[in-house]
Amino acid sequence: METASTSNNKKPNSKSAKLSRDVQTRLGQQLRAMYDEVVGQGVPDRFTELLNQLDSDENKDRH
């Protein structure tokens, strides 16, 4: 005879249950892969140009 909570109940309470280490690891890997994909694109030219522009503006202001 089975109790109310059956033996094949593998998700006791998904809302409050602590995520397994395995799930956390996989989420972390996905997140970092997505993030690192952007980081790997380096510095787009517009930002180097922006800093050059600001630098030369400041120099002009000073002289």
Add this chain to the structure above:
Amino acid sequence: MAMDESVRKAVLAAVPSLRAFAISLCGSVDRADDLVQETLLRALANIDSFQPGTNMSAWLFTILRNHFRSEYRKRRREVEDGEGRYAETLKSQPEQYGQVEFKEFRQALTQLPADQREALVLVGASGFSYEEAANICGCAVGTIKSRVNRARTRLAELLDIDGTSEFGPDETTRAVLAGHDHP
């Protein structure tokens, strides 16, 4: 005052990670790059308030995060829109992410409340400690920890990972893509 070479280097070094953080916040590459540009302009205009020897990257992240939050609140007020609707907008523009590979994950990420999303990304991807993330978000360390936990739980639900099944059909797709990555 001309830009100090060390400041310039530190700012440029932070740009790739700032972009990744910005994309995760706003979901659009174009908007994210504008956000980063506005952040750099603000930072350099206030460079005197940066304390040398402290973490330049964390300082820039704080500026970007606060700027995004105030813009976001403004937009929300303007359209009297909820977070759900905003997430829907992002979901309808998946092509902006550019990467088919992470589409499912990114879409799940956009469905998280903004405070959970930023906490998860700062700690789980940007590599900040809980303490640093708390400083960036202007909240308690315990708050960051609980946001990260809630974000993970919600993501696992959205992506239907419960520790017993694989990531779903995309797992196969990814395996296939990975197998043909090299020419």
